[in-house]
Amino acid sequence: MPSAAILLADGTEEMEFTITYDTLVRAGVACNSAYVLDPTDTGTLRNYATCSRGVRIMYDAVFQAEQFGPYAYDALIIPGGAKGADTMSKNPAVQSLVRQFLKEDKIVGMICAGSLTALTSKLDRQPLTSHPSVKAQLENDFVYSEDPVVVSNKLITSRGPGTTFLFALQLVESLCGVAKKEEVRAPMVFPDS
Amino acid sequence: MPSAAILLADGTEEMEFTITYDTLVRAGVACNSAYVLDPTDTGTLRNYATCSRGVRIMYDAVFQAEQFGPYAYDALIIPGGAKGADTMSKNPAVQSLVRQFLKEDKIVGMICAGSLTALTSKLDRQPLTSHPSVKAQLENDFVYSEDPVVVSNKLITSRGPGTTFLFALQLVESLCGVAKKEEVRAPMVFPDS
Ligand SMILES: [Cu+]
Numbered sequence: 001m002p003s004a005a006i007l008l009a010d011g012t013e014e015m016e017f018t019i020t021y022d023t024l025v026r027a028g029v030a031c032n033s034a035y036v037l038d039p040t041d042t043g044t045l046r047n048y049a050t051c052s053r054g055v056r057i058m059y060d061a062v063f064q065a066e067q068f069g070p071y072a073y074d075a076l077i078i079p080g081g082a083k084g085a086d087t088m089s090k091n092p093a094v095q096s097l098v099r100q101f102l103k104e105d106k107i108v109g110m111i112c113a114g115s116l117t118a119l120t121s122k123l124d125r126q127p128l129t130s131h132p133s134v135k136a137q138l139e140n141d142f143v144y145s146e147d148p149v150v151v152s153n154k155l156i157t158s159r160g161p162g163t164t165f166l167f168a169l170q171l172v173e174s175l176c177g178v179a180k181k182e183e184v185r186a187p188m189v190f191p192d193s
Numbered sequence: 194m195p196s197a198a199i200l201l202a203d204g205t206e207e208m209e210f211t212i213t214y215d216t217l218v219r220a221g222v223a224c225n226s227a228y229v230l231d232p233t234d235t236g237t238l239r240n241y242a243t244c245s246r247g248v249r250i251m252y253d254a255v256f257q258a259e260q261f262g263p264y265a266y267d268a269l270i271i272p273g274g275a276k277g278a279d280t281m282s283k284n285p286a287v288q289s290l291v292r293q294f295l296k297e298d299k300i301v302g303m304i305c306a307g308s309l310t311a312l313t314s315k316l317d318r319q320p321l322t323s324h325p326s327v328k329a330q331l332e333n334d335f336v337y338s339e340d341p342v343v344v345s346n347k348l349i350t351s352r353g354p355g356t357t358f359l360f361a362l363q364l365v366e367s368l369c370g371v372a373k374k375e376e377v378r379a380p381m382v383f384p385d386s
Contacts, residue, residue: 018211018248022354025246048241048251053218055211056251058241112382131382148384160382161215165355189324189353191341 002175003030004075005068007094008059010038011083014051015161016111020077023168026184027176029075034068035059036094038087052081065093070104074175080112080131080160089117098123102154107174111158111167118142118155126152131160165190195368196223197268198261200287201252203231204276207244208354209304213270216361219377220369222268227261228252229287231280245274258286263297267368273305273324273353282310291316295347300367304351304360311335311348319345324353358383 048058098121101108115130128142129150148163149170158167173181241251291314294301308323321335322343341356342363351360366374
């Protein structure tokens with residue numbers, strides 16, 4: 001059974017997190033959400049993340065780099081939401097894990113502002129997409145695309161809430177194959193199906 | 194500012210809940226999630242719902258009919274997920290509220306298996322859709338449609354996770370107007386936009 005670590009932080013876009021998590025679970029992927037702390041938040045540790053539009057989601061574990069390495073998971077997923085993606089992309093342990101996953105030929109998914117992590121992790125110049133609001137920060141260092149989902153070897157990037165189903169289904173295809181993707185897709189009742 | 198009560202239960206489809214809640218918040222709708230207890234669950238009351246694919250979402254309030262009437266909210270939303278929709282659709286207070294909202298010309302939204310609540314609330318024969326898996330239970334009593342979203346006066350129904358964005362955007366249009374819908378839609382970056 002493939003496995004995925006999905007990062008979660010205060011300010012994460014709850015649709016991007018939830019669509020990805022749920023779709024991967026439908027495909028039989030063992031998902032673990034890892035809460036990345038905002039270093040400027042000096043309050044007591046809560047057992048949930050307050051997402052970008054107020055949905056409060058309980059995390060499965062607190063993020064600790066040594067427990068979320070590529071030896072333990074087949075994919076590392078970084079959702080968007082400006083504030084959540086800021087916390088994740090500026091976290092040195094997250095940046096290091098992104099490089100380790102790709103070095104070990106494991107999948108890294110980034111969506112929306114989450115794609116900023118490609119920049120902060122100093123990934124090689126390659127095809128990538130993101131939310132339009134952060135395009136200006138990425139287009140000099142990457143081969144910027146406006147496709148809904150961009151697959152560059154094991155780096156899979158996407159644009160926003162409206163492309164998250166396509167992103168999640170691409171992750172399913174990459175982790176479980178195209179037959180599993182079709183099996184998962186059908187009962188979700190997309191308008192064109 | 195329009196307001197919406199969005200029901201939540203153990204087994205609710207977390208994508209349907211989260212996409213609807215988040216999209217309405219983006220439109221400036223004040224959303225309150227109301228946890229409907231499974232009467233067969235005799236354990237201690239938790240402060241979250243365990244959704245259909247394991248995402249645990251904290252609710253804003255415990256559902257009590259007297260606090261969620263049409264005098265207090267402009268819309269009542271019933272998401273799917275087989276187990277969650279079963280709990281909601283069989284709850285007599287929910288059934289009564291559905292009838293009250295429609296009688297007061299307020300919006301009622303149902304998606305996926307949530308549409309079974311139209312049947313249990315004994316609504317008049319009218320156009321409606323649902324997840325294909327519960328079509329057989331609905332097609333004798335309603336004018337069953339396979340459109341992604343069906344608007345029948347104030348009853349708005351839809352099909353599944355893959356149609357939830359369309360459902361949520363129709364709710365925004367009905368509550369806030371078409372200009373607000375377009376304003377909310379653009380930054381969500383749908384593939385065809
Ligand atoms: Cu469903």
